[in-house]
Amino acid sequence: MAEPQYDLIVLGSGPGGYVAAIRAAQLGLKVAIVERENLGGICLNWGCIPTKAMLRSAEIYHYMQNAKEYGLAAKEIEADLEAIVKRSRGVAKQLNQGVAHLMKKNKITVHMGEGTMTGPTSLTVKSDKGEERLTAKHVILATGARARDLPFAPADGKRVWTYRHAMTPPEQPTRLLVIGSGAIGIEFASFYNDIGVDVTVVEMLDRIVPVEDADVSAFLEKALVKQGIKVMTGAGVEDLKVGAKGVTATIKDKAGKSAETEFSHVISAIGIQPNTENIGIEDLVEMERGFIQIDPLGRTGTKGLWAIGDCTPGPWLAHKASHEGVTAAEAIARELGNNEVHPHPLDRNAIPACTYCHPQVASVGLTEAQAREAGHEVKVGSFPFIGNGKAIALGEAEGFIKTVFDATTGELLGAHMVGAEVTELIQGYTVGKTLETTEEELMQTVFPHPTLSEMMHESVLDAYGRAIHF
Numbered sequence: 001m002a003e004p005q006y007d008l009i010v011l012g013s014g015p016g017g018y019v020a021a022i023r024a025a026q027l028g029l030k031v032a033i034v035e036r037e038n039l040g041g042i043c044l045n046w047g048c049i050p051t052k053a054m055l056r057s058a059e060i061y062h063y064m065q066n067a068k069e070y071g072l073a074a075k076e077i078e079a080d081l082e083a084i085v086k087r088s089r090g091v092a093k094q095l096n097q098g099v100a101h102l103m104k105k106n107k108i109t110v111h112m113g114e115g116t117m118t119g120p121t122s123l124t125v126k127s128d129k130g131e132e133r134l135t136a137k138h139v140i141l142a143t144g145a146r147a148r149d150l151p152f153a154p155a156d157g158k159r160v161w162t163y164r165h166a167m168t169p170p171e172q173p174t175r176l177l178v179i180g181s182g183a184i185g186i187e188f189a190s191f192y193n194d195i196g197v198d199v200t201v202v203e204m205l206d207r208i209v210p211v212e213d214a215d216v217s218a219f220l221e222k223a224l225v226k227q228g229i230k231v232m233t234g235a236g237v238e239d240l241k242v243g244a245k246g247v248t249a250t251i252k253d254k255a256g257k258s259a260e261t262e263f264s265h266v267i268s269a270i271g272i273q274p275n276t277e278n279i280g281i282e283d284l285v286e287m288e289r290g291f292i293q294i295d296p297l298g299r300t301g302t303k304g305l306w307a308i309g310d311c312t313p314g315p316w317l318a319h320k321a322s323h324e325g326v327t328a329a330e331a332i333a334r335e336l337g338n339n340e341v342h343p344h345p346l347d348r349n350a351i352p353a354c355t356y357c358h359p360q361v362a363s364v365g366l367t368e369a370q371a372r373e374a375g376h377e378v379k380v381g382s383f384p385f386i387g388n389g390k391a392i393a394l395g396e397a398e399g400f401i402k403t404v405f406d407a408t409t410g411e412l413l414g415a416h417m418v419g420a421e422v423t424e425l426i427q428g429y430t431v432g433k434t435l436e437t438t439e440e441e442l443m444q445t446v447f448p449h450p451t452l453s454e455m456m457h458e459s460v461l462d463a464y465g466r467a468i469h470f
Contacts, residue, residue, distance in 0.1 A: 014041020016309030016321030017142030185269030296345030365414030381463025396420035
């Protein structure tokens with residue numbers, strides 16, 4: 001039998017796949033990566049990064065509209081959606097080229113084409129140039145996921161959109177319906193509202209951003225409603241009638257009453273489905289609802305075959321995929337004889353989550369309700385932005401930071417934030433959880449003044465009745 005061409009082949013080049021490839025190459029493995037569309041995957045090209053570029057444009061537009069609050073004057077301000085999208089696509093292109101550079105720098109062979117497994121560690125790659133067969137000692141499946149369609153109204157890119165259509169819209173909506181209030185739905189609702197679109201959000205559950213702490217959900221809903229977004233919780237879209245000039249949506253509200261409402265466009269943000277069909281793995285791995293089941297290091301039940309990222313169980317986050325990629329690459333290197341690496345299983349309680357709406361939302365660990373349900377006696381602290389000098393100086397005095405501790409051990413169980421720049425603050429608590437920090441160590445830490453981070457300190461102090469500035 002011929003020697004495998006590679007030590008590792010990675011199928012998919014998103015933030016899980018390309019990071020796994022780089023880490024494996026750093027450890028001396030001969031690595032190839034297979035990608036059917038764009039290096040960097042959905043995140044760099046159609047997800048995390050280009051959406052943040054669009055949200056940044058909306059944020060600046062918001063500040064310009066409120067220039068008087070900062071002692072400034074700005075006239076004839078307008079949002080140019082075409083220019084916003086063009087900038088966003090330019091950012092995505094720059095990062096795509098950056099990944100290509102990283103592949104070259106780390107001597108990773110790139111095969112562009114459609115990859116299909118022909119065995120546990122072999123696959124074919126089809127492209128315009130033909131078909132080639134690749135073999136390796138190990139394969140990592142990093143095929144990601146895509147938007148899940150509404151069963152009664154699949155996205156057409158004209159009137160009914162997924163996130164991908166919403167990033168390159170054919171026209172600016174006038175009245176927009178967003179179905180689903182997870183991170184994707186809320187970010188697009190926030191963006192389009194900020195540039196002047198009439199936005200309605202419909203959420204099936206009893207609160208928006210339902211995976212977040214209940215206090216954060218309640219605060220965010222009030223903030224979005226104040227900005228002009230209509231929020232319907234405990235509601236469902238029963239039907240969409242798509243026409244040439246708009247969409248008629250039948251929405252059942254929380255009281256059980258159904259009514260028709262007209263919209264120009266609809267964004268479906270009801271979740272994702274994994275890209276695990278038609279890639280030759282049906283007889284190789286165990287799947288639940290299409291997601292590949294793995295052990296804590298990323299192994300499937302088949303020797304030599306691994307999986308990471310959005311094609312595996314959640315949370316479906318880019319940084320979780322990247323961390324899994326590093327873990328799997330190190331585990332593979334160890335199996336190939338490198339005893340100097342020591343892969344660590346992912347701690348799912350220490351994965352931060354961020355939503356880049358206005359105001360921002362960020363969290364890590366257990367919510368207060370989850371902590372109580374898990375049997376913890378808890379101490380809970382909360383500190384408002386209005387009590388922080390930097391927040392007031394920024395003109396961003398709305399929001400709070402909440403911390404949840406085990407009352408017996410002082411363990412930091414969770415942290416939850418809503419307000420300006422909290423997505424840049426959450427990593428402080430994430431590091432704390434990784435280091436198994438207690439309330440005493442956080443209390444004894446010196447936080448710089450004046451910064452928003454002081455609220456992190458004050459929230460910890462408040463959990464123990466020691467808050468200073470509120």
